[in-house]
Amino acid sequence: MIRHDMQGHHDEGGSSAIRQSEWTGRMAKLTDYSSYADAQARATSDAPWDLFDGDRDHLNIAHECITRHADGSGRAAVRIAHADGRDEILSFDTIAAGAARFAHWLDAEGIQPGERIAFMLEPSLPFYVCLFGAMQTGAISVPLFTLFGPDALRLRVDDCKPTILITNSEKADLARSMNGPRVVVADDGLLDEIEKYPATYTSKTRANDLAVFQYTSGTTRELPEAVRHSHRALVTLMFAALYGTGIRPGDEFFCPSSPAWGHGLWHGTLAPLGLGVTTGTFAGRFDPVRLMQALDDYQITNMSAAATHYRMMKNSGKAEDFAFHFKKLSYTGEPIDPATLDFIETYFKVPACSMYGTTEIGVVLVNYPGADDFTVKPGALGKAVPGQKLQVQRPDSTPSAPGEIGELMLWRRDKWETTKDRAKIDEDGYFYHCGRADDVIISAGWTMSAVEIENTLLKHPVVLECAVIGVPDPQRGQVVKAFVIANVDGSDALVKELQTFTREKLAQHEFPRVVEFVTDLPKTPAGKVHRKILRDREAAKAADLVN
Template sequence: MAKLTDYRSYADAQAHATSAALWDLFDGDREDLNIAHECITRHADGSGRAAVRIAHAANGDDGGRDEILSFDAIAAGAARFAHWLDAEGIQPGERIAFMLEPSLPFYVCLFGAMQTGAISVPLFTLFGPDALRLRVDDCKPTILITNAEKAELARSMDGPRVIVADDALLADLARFPASYSPKTKANDLAVFQYTSGTTRELPEAVKHSHRALVTLMFAALYGTGIRPGDEFFCPSSPAWGHGLWHGTLAPLGLGVTTGTFAGRFDPVRLMQALEAYGITNMSAAATHYRMMKNSGRAADFAFHFDKLSYTGEPIDPATLEFIDAHFKVPACSMYGTTEIGVVLVNYPGAQDFRVKPGSLGKAVPGQKLEVQRPDGSACDPGEIGELMLWRRDRWETTKDRAKIDADGYFYHCGRADDVIISAGWTMSAVEIENTLLKHEAVLECAVIGVPDDKRGQVVKAFIILNRDGSDALVRELQDFTREKLAQHEFPRIVEFVTDLPKTPAGKVHRKILRDREAAKAVELAN
């Protein structure tokens, strides 16, 4: 009997993609399901087949090493880690956080914790103390696992027991059996996933159950186009939603070898890996494609792509032209968020689906979206409104503005809130403002996103000081923010001002600042 992975066309997706058909892809059912079993254990057949290829960043004279982890090795390590957690008295529902680059310890922790019924919490390795503390305070992990470099930072957090993922830990795990029987039900929680930014002062984890793996497969099949036989790669960090769900769990759940990047991102190192691994299907952030274009080195490599996808933000026309010229297949946008999942896709690999440059595509099978006016009525083609998703028997906002064309394709028309998307990272204006306000020189501040050719947007801060400004103080404020939050999360542009526009309620009026910057851009262009 045919499975959804046997179909390639858009017409087949509309005809055959049902919830029941998704469950046919897995060993588990609506009652009993475990992500670690579906992604790793059931594919560990003793053959040594590759599960994850890791392209490590260049380091000094080292041009960057390749690391290949097999299903067998990850399955054995995850089982031993699960037994270790049991021996440590960890109970189902407790949170196990890990702040690690892609590596054997990362995947052992991720899948081992989920087998016991504990909840895996991946954390970004470049978090500073404030960003890490917010998330630790929110999820309250029993154990926080990290590397030796980050151990001191981790120990400064109140609460969790800190474990260093080193040779001593691996030696300790070796005394446990290399097999484990999972303890979970399909509806048990498996992962706490933090977004890369939030409109809230305190980030709240999106809580995913084991059955989320099943619903994820609509995005995998039709957003990234994954099928058995693909050589897949996703350079996004698995600490974030795209890298974890679309770059790790989705391909592994189908038994597809995936690839990832560890260390400081380098577009040339990425292209080396794409050529060396014979990658046929890549899903990346828009900024990854821009950085490959800007490197000027793409012509040095041979590519083997059949399918490409991207997420996080639109791709500019010059980068789309670069993709067409060097990769020879269309880049397919997919749209969604950590909270709602992927809902608009371009069906990579479907020969009967026309990919329109700049379009978000059409709905994933089973999803219903509409662009609406403020009164809730549907917008006409070409009319900009709010993008709404039909869920739980009602329309829910995506907090984005959009339009559709006469053929039913959706187009993104900007954010409806104050979230800033820069180089694929989603950042909170409020979180950056609150960090800047901790600096002794800052009296008031406001943060917005402004257009940037390379990153789509960059963060700009308007700051009222209690002393004279200087270039040195700009650098100090930037370093202060990135050390407190994350290496990518700081104002690249700083303007010292004497006042800020306010609403009648006394809140900073960011829209006025955005409008001013837009007017400046128009004036400069003319």
């Protein structure tokens, strides 16, 4: 029998591409292998299903992530590092019992499969009870960011129309102002109320039933529709998890990203729990020193974080106060600048592996953390996840040559679809991010990358953070403007120094002709610099001058 896998390879001799494990007598699984070569040979379309109890007909995320691992041992499922210094450890047993009781409570409240249950909570027992309890019943879980203001929250509530919105007492009045969903406060009273229900629940969802509505961290004025995920999304997630974060049983895992966002939910929560791996997260206002304390205390061996998290740890100047135990590191959201990569190499001792994707398309480019036969190139997005096909293209849709910047395209649904990102490849087939399509700056005929100029500025010892955009110029069309957070006071002399520094490292035309020193930069809730806000501000200034 010959069965083709997702990349056109084939294996002979049976219905599974995974051969019998000679040393254990059981069928080997994808989690038994960590090399890049094995990923290419063994990551077939069938292989991830072997990691779960469910099948293509019936599957439930809550069962796979929590219930089946609740064996009465009290084994930790989630470690929560609270900003105030507290550590909270939640076991699989505790979450499973609470989620089952919450599921029964939803049934008693008349909630039907397909209804939306939204919750705006920090990581906590109520958060996980609500997340998994709703999914057990066939309802759809909708995590919402706790720092949403009224406009951002209203747009999302109007879009997903939840029957119930669960939040804490602090946010209750804001939630009630939405004038739609029933608001439930997730406090000890709710936990006491559900205590009367059974601690077990039998899920009957089908694999293709919707399980989660996920929102991106877009602006309130340009709110995308919720990305809708079925229960089987947990299975398709595993390629990106196994080869993007390198997650394997036995890891001590941590992801400080909020589970209201795609990275924190899917890679920080569902992927590790689905494999029975204890995960860790952060609750409250982010503090890089508190994070490093938790990484030390929990002896974390595998962390996946946003690029901003690594940069903030570097800027804290406190890394030498802690011991680190890393074997695998990954990051997402945006490229990491060279200075932060040097920090990671100095203090964490393992390479930081980029994983690239979006809430809409998932993770598609990875660096295979933990694979001894894969060379991690600093700054590279890596290579495709098994089964994915990507290409950098020119405007005429032909492939770009190595080193030539073009548009990053993804093969999906039998056609090339744009990622809205610019990229290039090298001679070895590694992909490199060159900014969003609208982050390209064209000045006097020269095409420049905002990301490249930012990375160069960040190498200067006084620059802590920066953002680069193109601003209108009557002669050049656009010129480069840099917004800089420095550890010294800004001055005309420093502007010239930064300009010279950039020109000497890049090209004579490639430098910020305008530099503005600032104390903070606008960021998305996920922590990425929000260049669009800067562009809008500059456009408004230009319009005011004209008027």
